Structures are given as structure tokens and as C-alpha cells.
Amino acid sequence: MTAEIGERDGPFIPGPRAMLAGAATGPLAGLRFAVKDLYDLAGHVTSYGNPDWARTHGTAAATAPVVLELLEAGAALVGKTKTVELAYGLTGENVWHGTPINPHAPDRFPGGSSCGSAAAVAAGLVDFAMGSDTGGSVRIPASYCGVFGIRPSWGAISLAGCAALGPSFDTPGWFAGKAAVLAQVGAALLPDEPSAGLTPGPLLQPDDLWDNADPEVVAALRPALAAVARLLGQPTRLQLCPEGLATLYEGFRCMQAQEAWATLGRWITATAPAFGPGVGERFAAARDMPAAQAAAGRHLRRQFQARMRALLAGGAVLAFPTSPIAAPLLTASPAEQNTVRQRTMGVTAIAGLGGLPEVSIPAARAGGGPVGLSLVAGAGQDRMLLRLAEAVAAELRL
Amino acid sequence: MTAEIGERDGPFIPGPRAMLAGAATGPLAGLRFAVKDLYDLAGHVTSYGNPDWARTHGTAAATAPVVLELLEAGAALVGKTKTVELAYGLTGENVWHGTPINPHAPDRFPGGSSCGSAAAVAAGLVDFAMGSDTGGSVRIPASYCGVFGIRPSWGAISLAGCAALGPSFDTPGWFAGKAAVLAQVGAALLPDEPSAGLTPGPLLQPDDLWDNADPEVVAALRPALAAVARLLGQPTRLQLCPEGLATLYEGFRCMQAQEAWATLGRWITATAPAFGPGVGERFAAARDMPAAQAAAGRHLRRQFQARMRALLAGGAVLAFPTSPIAAPLLTASPAEQNTVRQRTMGVTAIAGLGGLPEVSIPAARAGGGPVGLSLVAGAGQDRMLLRLAEAVAAELRL
Numbered sequence: 001m002t003a004e005i006g007e008r009d010g011p012f013i014p015g016p017r018a019m020l021a022g023a024a025t026g027p028l029a030g031l032r033f034a035v036k037d038l039y040d041l042a043g044h045v046t047s048y049g050n051p052d053w054a055r056t057h058g059t060a061a062a063t064a065p066v067v068l069e070l071l072e073a074g075a076a077l078v079g080k081t082k083t084v085e086l087a088y089g090l091t092g093e094n095v096w097h098g099t100p101i102n103p104h105a106p107d108r109f110p111g112g113s114s115c116g117s118a119a120a121v122a123a124g125l126v127d128f129a130m131g132s133d134t135g136g137s138v139r140i141p142a143s144y145c146g147v148f149g150i151r152p153s154w155g156a157i158s159l160a161g162c163a164a165l166g167p168s169f170d171t172p173g174w175f176a177g178k179a180a181v182l183a184q185v186g187a188a189l190l191p192d193e194p195s196a197g198l199t200p201g202p203l204l205q206p207d208d209l210w211d212n213a214d215p216e217v218v219a220a221l222r223p224a225l226a227a228v229a230r231l232l233g234q235p236t237r238l239q240l241c242p243e244g245l246a247t248l249y250e251g252f253r254c255m256q257a258q259e260a261w262a263t264l265g266r267w268i269t270a271t272a273p274a275f276g277p278g279v280g281e282r283f284a285a286a287r288d289m290p291a292a293q294a295a296a297g298r299h300l301r302r303q304f305q306a307r308m309r310a311l312l313a314g315g316a317v318l319a320f321p322t323s324p325i326a327a328p329l330l331t332a333s334p335a336e337q338n339t340v341r342q343r344t345m346g347v348t349a350i351a352g353l354g355g356l357p358e359v360s361i362p363a364a365r366a367g368g369g370p371v372g373l374s375l376v377a378g379a380g381q382d383r384m385l386l387r388l389a390e391a392v393a394a395e396l397r398l
Numbered sequence: 399m400t401a402e403i404g405e406r407d408g409p410f411i412p413g414p415r416a417m418l419a420g421a422a423t424g425p426l427a428g429l430r431f432a433v434k435d436l437y438d439l440a441g442h443v444t445s446y447g448n449p450d451w452a453r454t455h456g457t458a459a460a461t462a463p464v465v466l467e468l469l470e471a472g473a474a475l476v477g478k479t480k481t482v483e484l485a486y487g488l489t490g491e492n493v494w495h496g497t498p499i500n501p502h503a504p505d506r507f508p509g510g511s512s513c514g515s516a517a518a519v520a521a522g523l524v525d526f527a528m529g530s531d532t533g534g535s536v537r538i539p540a541s542y543c544g545v546f547g548i549r550p551s552w553g554a555i556s557l558a559g560c561a562a563l564g565p566s567f568d569t570p571g572w573f574a575g576k577a578a579v580l581a582q583v584g585a586a587l588l589p590d591e592p593s594a595g596l597t598p599g600p601l602l603q604p605d606d607l608w609d610n611a612d613p614e615v616v617a618a619l620r621p622a623l624a625a626v627a628r629l630l631g632q633p634t635r636l637q638l639c640p641e642g643l644a645t646l647y648e649g650f651r652c653m654q655a656q657e658a659w660a661t662l663g664r665w666i667t668a669t670a671p672a673f674g675p676g677v678g679e680r681f682a683a684a685r686d687m688p689a690a691q692a693a694a695g696r697h698l699r700r701q702f703q704a705r706m707r708a709l710l711a712g713g714a715v716l717a718f719p720t721s722p723i724a725a726p727l728l729t730a731s732p733a734e735q736n737t738v739r740q741r742t743m744g745v746t747a748i749a750g751l752g753g754l755p756e757v758s759i760p761a762a763r764a765g766g767g768p769v770g771l772s773l774v775a776g777a778g779q780d781r782m783l784l785r786l787a788e789a790v791a792a793e794l795r796l
Contacts, residue, residue: 161661
């Protein structure tokens, strides 16, 4: 299939492909990767998904250090991938470069904002691909496209040389077709584990997050949850968010909006860029975000982080549907997309507010597309989480 | 004295002063503060210490969220302060805006890059002032100017809306004339403590860091160390950095340079800005930094972080001279400045590489100017450290 699709349907930025050889030897030697077009590559323009950004920012003078690390570890860069404009959207739509086809559900959105990276992995064009995640931008396309994806602990990996959206939430992240490759990349990029040797468990099953998902998603993911339970023991059920997922979403949304406008408002105001559907509206809402709402979000985050720390410090792992709904159809109306967005971001806000690592495992299909099972651990326990994801993948024969 | 000094000698950015009222009530009500001119204020130009930066970046559309938090807590903003250009220097010199006078050592540099914020506090013009710290830019001016200063744990406080230098090292930070105010600001900005209720101690006295300091600095700070020992018990002596401070400095310098060029190289290349002495040279070195040297720095950081985590997790506190040397004379040659820089950054690299919180206490005078005693704790133990600093200040009757 991939040979037949054109630039507008493919995962890469249209035009000549950025290519960089990796070191001859190293732990990632022989692997091919791509990077979302918000990672700078020296001598290349970083578009951030938007033609006016590309036009006004010019050529990068340096390559983002995290990309250099991957090259030093032996991986070969074979292209830059599409992103939602300024990384501010979850469907994966990009009207300028074309929305990449979701290889495993061609009638549905690929998810975003790291749409091209997820689609490139799903199509088998690369072994892994770097994305970035602020409010779900790795986890959601991983779920929609049926690939492994990780949002690491906030702050674990440098974002120098990467375009920002909401700095106190922004993380890099990556996709892989195999759990072993997901972990290999982590071994190259992640800092040493603060609690090395921590054993994962107990397994926690948040009823509120399962209740929030479509019944067909829940049913499809039950075998995967059972596989995790075979490894960690029967799950302990709990209400993770007594304040309600809508409250989490609201807190996250208001803080993210304030940070997004603080980060990008100057450029948007000065440039008046052309945006595709929804993006400009979201930035207008960010501009108009009342400070008191963002302050309430910060208050919520403080409490939520303390709660998650207490819950997860000993190695406990949360398991829940990455996305409560399969990928929306490409024909979904803006109103339908918005409903999906709200329900989804109540879930993705958990790792976002908590600064927690989350791995999405391509465990099933439901509602017309792939759906992922998420595992979330305490901050700094990324390596433990990646080892667990490998074991779960083996259990599921993925 | 302060009434007599002009704009070129004062701590504030020349021209009309940025002023913003704080909330009527709140934990910081009644306090006046200033911010280094790398924090965005809506409707104001952020100069980052450089006229070409100001000219090419235009007016900020939003106020940095951390500044909003301070206003919401009741503090009143009374100005923006001078900074070394692009925050890349430790003396505090700024040829465009004028180097602020060091109120407690007028023949000496104020220290940088947060020179104006430290000088404004030292002159009693504000109760506290926000700076930022990548490689010592809060700690060194705090020591040189004889005020309290904190570099918080990396990542603890959002830098959205602040200009960046080396993202994986950049932190905000603040200065205060009183330890209680330093802690009050921390209470408003810091996240809840991961290890709340942790008792500080034991006290660790790194021989290598004391041996690195001038004998007069060591002698002047002995009473302060004794005061800490009265609170925490007799210090345990150790060699903190068997690899040598020069090796720490080298690792830090190479990583910081790579990140600085990844962050600012595009703008410097496109704009060819005019820089004052030393700044352009440092960016040229950053541009030419071999990737392998930065990679070696990352390797060092990984090991160093793991070692510091093991050493400090239980509440242990390091105490050592913030700067091994008092502030250099304004007449110091570039070569002399460079020697001071190298000896100093072997020390400041500790919290930088480790992501650790560090408080500098204005404990003594030596060699013609103030010198600070630094206390360093484990990452995330900022509140504990601020409480300890208050107790030490009381013990020293500061």
C-alpha cells in the first residue's frame, strides 16, 4: 500500500527527504527512524506543520541534541514527518501538507499531533519515529495507528532544538512497531532510573477510566488487561480521579492554553499566520484564557501530582484504554471531533498533569480501528515501564 | 547611594519602568519584585540583554505564567532588570544597558547573568527579584552581591514565556534580602515536596570544593559552616567529585554549548547580532562544539545524577563556598575573568548537572566583597532546603 500513496497521503513532509547516516556501530545500529517536523536538523527548515512558521523561521543552524544522540547510537534518519500545526491538535489533520493516511484504518484519522511519525511506523517505513507529546500527541496516534508509543516522564529527555507548545507539559516521545525497539530507544535516551531494580506492581485498574471508554473498546482491551494481570497479579480496582475526568481536562486545558499563548502568542500576533480548521480557534481561546482559570489548573496539578506520587512511588502501574474511543472517521464533523477531544483529554491529562510516563500497547481493534492499552508508572520509572511493556507484548504475542 | 546612580549603573533596564500591581491579598501581598529581562510581560519588549534581540522579537503577547503566579500571590512588579546578553556570562557585564553596580562592592562585578536582579535586591530597591540560572546565573550574583539566592530543582517551576539558553539546565531562580522572603516566594511557586517532612541531614562537607576556594574565602565561611553544623550535626567530610572539578566543568560546558547553539544558533545565524565582549566568542565556541564532546558530557551527567541521587536522597545536605573567589574587580582582564569563570563553573556545575536545588546564603565578606555559603539538597527537596536556609540565617543573625 505504501508504495502507492502520494506525498499528501504519506507520513513524510512533502519534498526532498532529510536523510542522515547514523554511527557505524551502536545500540541502535541498523535501525531507521524519522522525526516529527518540530525537531531541528541543521541546514533544514523546521515547518512545525505550518507554512508561515517555515517561512518566518528559516533554516536551523543546529540539530536537536536528542536527534544527535540517536545518530550517535547508530540509528539512521530517513525523513521528517508531518505534524498538526504547532502541535496543537489530536486528530492528525494537516491541510497544508496533507493528513497522513492511517495505514490500519484508512477511513479514519491517524491521530496527532505526531501523525506522520505514528503513520510511518504503522506503514513499516521506519523502525521507530520521534514525536512529541503535550496533551496526548504521542499516545493518541499510537492508539489510533496501532503501534507502540511512549510519552516519557516529563523532563527526562532534553527538548533543546525542538519547537515548544506548553513547556511544563511538553515531552519528546517515540513510536515503534515492536516493544523491543521501543525499549531500545529508551535505553539510548533515558537517564538512569532513580529507583533502579524496582519491580512493577501492583496493577491498578481505574474504574473511572474504563467506564469512560466505549463498551466495545473496553471489551476489546479486556484480554490485554488480563495479560498484564498474569504478569503483575489481579488488578486492584479504584477510582483514580474522584474530581472527575472533566475536571482534569479543564485544569489541563487552561494551563496548557496559558503556556501555549505565552510560548507562541508573540509569533502568532506578529505574523498572523494562516491556520487550518480548528488550530486558529484553539490559539484564539488560548489568547483569551482567563488567568484565574489557569491558576485553578495549577492548583489542581499540584494536588494531583502529590496524589499520583503517593500512589505510584512503590512501582504500582495503572492500566486503562489509551483512548476511550477508536479513531474518528475522516468524515467526522467538527462537533463530533470536539466531543472525542474532550473525552480523550480527560484521560491523557493524567500523565500530562502528573508528569508521568505512559506506554500505549497496540493491543486490539475496536470500533473500526486499532485501540491501545496504556500502562502508566510513577515519574522516573520509564525503564521499568518499558520492560513491562515488552513482557506484556510477549504475553500478547505482539 | 541608590538615589544617586543613573540608569547605566542601576539594576533596571533603562527607560520607562514596567510596573504591574499584584492582587490585593495573598501570601506575597506587600512585597515588591522585579524580573530579569528574559521573562515576558505582555505589551513589553523582552530584550534578553541585547538590542538586536529586542529589535527582532517585538512585543510580548503574554506574561510568563510564573510572573502571573507572583502577581496572583499579591506581589507587585516594579521593573525589569538587566541581564548578561542571552544569559551567557557570569560577570554581569552588559555594554548596551550598562553593568549594574554591585552595591556591596562597587569596584567589583555584580555577577551574572542575573546581574540586575541581584543588584536590585542588594540595593534594597525590591524585596525579591526573579533571575534565571543555567550555569550559575543566580548563585554567582547572589554570592557576589551579598544576597540570598536560590536555583530550584530543575523542572520544578515552569519557564513558559521565558527566553531559553540551555533547556536541560535552565531554571528560574530568585534573590531576596531576607531568608524568610526567599522561602515565601518558594512557597508560592514550588510544587508540593515529594518527600514532605524529610529532615535535613546529615551535613556533608566536600573537601574538594573547600580546597578549590581561596583561603580567605574558606576562612570567612568557616563560621557559617559551623552554624550549619550546630543545626545538622558535625559534617561528614568527603571527596564529592573524584573525577575532578575541571572534568565536571568540561562536561557541563560542552553540553550547555550544544544546547545553547541548538536553542539560539538559528537566530544568531540569521541576525548576526552585535554582542559585547566575550558573548559572541562563547556562542562561536558553542557553534563549533564537537558533538562527541557534548556526548561525553551527557555520559558524565548520567553517572553524576545517579551518584548525587544516591548521596542526597535521604535528606543529606552539601555545604560549600558558592563561589571559590570573591567577585572580580571591574578592571580584571579577560584572561583573569576566564580563570575565575573556569574555577567557578566547576562548582556551579554540581547543581547544574545534578538538577539539584542550591541556596546561597550571604554569610561573609572576603577578598574585597561578599561571599556566599551554598547549601545543596537532593532534587525535589527545595522546600526543605529553604527551611534550612531560614534556620541558618537565624543562627547567623542575618
